[in-house]
Every structure is written in structure tokens, then in C-alpha cells.
Amino acid sequence: MKPIANSIITSEQDFRNRRKIIAAGLSAVAAVSLAGGVLADAHDTSEPLKPTPLKTINSYNNYYEFGFDKSDPSEADKTLITSPWTVEITGAGADKKGVYDLADIYSEFAIESHVRRFRCVEAWSMVIPWNGIPLHKLIASAQPNSRAKYVRFITANDAQQMPNADWAGGPYTEGLTIAEAMNPLALLATGIYDKPLEQQTGAPIRLVLPWKYGFKYAKSIVRIELVEQMPKTTWWQQNSREYGFYANVSPHHNHPRWSQKSERVIGGFGRQRTQIYNGYADEVAHLYGALSDRQYFY
Ligand SMILES: Nc1nc2c(c(=O)[nH]1)N[C@H]1C(S)=C(S)[C@@H](COP(=O)(O)O)O[C@H]1N2
Ligand SMILES: [Mo]
Numbered sequence: 001m002k003p004i005a006n007s008i009i010t011s012e013q014d015f016r017n018r019r020k021i022i023a024a025g026l027s028a029v030a031a032v033s034l035a036g037g038v039l040a041d042a043h044d045t046s047e048p049l050k051p052t053p054l055k056t057i058n059s060y061n062n063y064y065e066f067g068f069d070k071s072d073p074s075e076a077d078k079t080l081i082t083s084p085w086t087v088e089i090t091g092a093g094a095d096k097k098g099v100y101d102l103a104d105i106y107s108e109f110a111i112e113s114h115v116r117r118f119r120c121v122e123a124w125s126m127v128i129p130w131n132g133i134p135l136h137k138l139i140a141s142a143q144p145n146s147r148a149k150y151v152r153f154i155t156a157n158d159a160q161q162m163p164n165a166d167w168a169g170g171p172y173t174e175g176l177t178i179a180e181a182m183n184p185l186a187l188l189a190t191g192i193y194d195k196p197l198e199q200q201t202g203a204p205i206r207l208v209l210p211w212k213y214g215f216k217y218a219k220s221i222v223r224i225e226l227v228e229q230m231p232k233t234t235w236w237q238q239n240s241r242e243y244g245f246y247a248n249v250s251p252h253h254n255h256p257r258w259s260q261k262s263e264r265v266i267g268g269f270g271r272q273r274t275q276i277y278n279g280y281a282d283e284v285a286h287l288y289g290a291l292s293d294r295q296y297f298y
Helices: 011-023 102-108 135-141 234-238 281-287
Strands: 086-090 098-101 112-120 124-134 150-155 173-177 187-192 206-208 221-227 262-265 271-273
Touching: 086 102, 086 135, 098 102, 112 206, 124 135, 124 206, 135 187, 135 221
Parallel strands: 086 221, 124 262
Antiparallel strands: 086 098, 112 124, 124 187, 150 173, 150 221, 187 206, 262 271
16 A cells, blocks of 8 residues: 555646635635645735745654654654554444544545644744645544534554653543534645655644644544543643643633744744634634633633
């Protein structure tokens, strides 16, 4: 089996995806032109998104299972076996449970291109041209029932394959409400710039939640559970006062130890203002209460 089939996307497929995206009326969705053309984000017409260079995206990372410094994950030996790879979909909320080979997932779902702002809770940001499968499509295939209130994501955790696997005392775990998970912005990314994800960016499949802080973007996912209770997430367990369940980007809700009003642009110049929901309010604000409801931020 080839490592990752999605590195080859026909221009026809790309075109169809773009048409589908436009038909869905999603203003924030942009498409990467394989012809090397325009990268634009219709959502923010005044400021077209300028993607961060691939080299930068691949060398400034948080993936603690491969070390705590930003350069550790890209400098680590390539020990994670990413092919073959399976993703299990299970939980009381799934009528159709199953273990899926990633190769089969690729053959079933079209790979879309989404250029998105990426904002880390540490007040830095990039713009990343992701490739991937909308999360709602995979969840729909599990036939969610009324008990599917939350979605829990569990990631690879193997001391044989990761030098710092045990930093959190178990697999990195994240969670979403079912409504968040079904939002068209939520992506299961498989590539960046039409190239397969690298080990350090969460190969072979990781979450992308553009309106949330980066720690929600669980890497190297092995299991997705449709559950009734709000999952206890890794960072919430590390420090619940600083890293809550929702972790929606907001310049109005500072981190207990620093301001979230602005962000350092990695691979760019200086700082820029942080936007509410990272600039995706039109798509996601309806999922939450009033802006003053602090629980929805952190
Ligand atoms: N398994 C796992 N996933 C993870 C992390 C991690 O340490 N382990 N770090 C998170 C954090 S804090 C961020 S900011 C993003 C970083 O993604 P990037 O390295 O692709 O920019 O991954 C998230 N996903
Ligand atoms: Mo982060």
C-alpha cells in the first residue's frame, strides 16, 4: 500500500470539491488550486490568507509525545508507523461501530482542501492549507443515535514508537459536542499543501478545528467514540483552570497567565489582532451562548 493516497488529487476532483464547497454556501471555505494558483479565503475579503511556508509548518510543532520543544517533533527519528493505520469508530452513540483501514477511508471520501487560520493558545498563529475529510462525513457513516452527545478522540500512544509517549500518563485525548463535530469547518486532516502529513504534524490523520485553540487538534487519531458524557480531555486534566473543554479562540477572554488579544505570526512579521472564533464567527457562533458566557471560551 502506498503511504498516503491522498497526495494525488486529480484537478477534476479538486474542481468538484470546490464546486461542492461553494454550493454548500460556506463563505470561509477556500480551495487550494493544484495549478499553483490562488489561495484565497472568501470569509475575509479585506485580508486574503497568506499560507505559512511548508517548511515552517513542518518545523515549529507541538507534539509532546516527541518532545517538549518546538523543534523536537521535527527532529525526532521517524519511528511512528503510519501505514497501515486503522481508525476505530465506536461508543454507545454509534449504531454502526467499526474498525476502518485508513486506505479504505481514502477510497470512500473525497479529500477536500481547506485553507485556515491556525491559532495556538500560546498566542502564535499560522495559516495552513490543509487537505482532509470533513469530520461530519465519517461520523455520519457511524449512524449516530440519540445517545451521541459528545465525540471523544483518542490518539496513538506507544512507547516503542514515541520517545515521550507517557508525558500525560496516557493517550492524548480530545473532545467536542456532537454539534461542533458536525460543523462543516471540522476537518480530519490527512495532508498539508497536497502532501501527506509528516510525523510531527500528526500523521496520518489529525483534527483541525479552525475556531478553536491548537491543543484541540488531536494528532495521529486511532479511535473516535460517540459518547453521552463530556469527555475529560488531556489538557483539562493537566490544568482545568487554564485549558477547558471548549477552548474557542477569543481576544476577549485572556488566558490566566497571558493576554489573548493578539498573536505572533510564525514565518511572518510581528503580531496581528486575534479575532473572535479565530475569524470564523459566521460559521460557529450559533453553537454557543452569549459572548459573555465564559464557559464557552476555555
Ligand atoms: N497527540 C498530540 N496532539 C497534539 C499535541 C500533542 O502534544 N500531542 N499538541 C497540540 C497543540 S498544543 C497544538 S498547538 C497543535 C500543534 O499542531 P502543529 O504542530 O501541526 O502546528 O497540535 C495539538 N495536538
Ligand atoms: Mo497549542
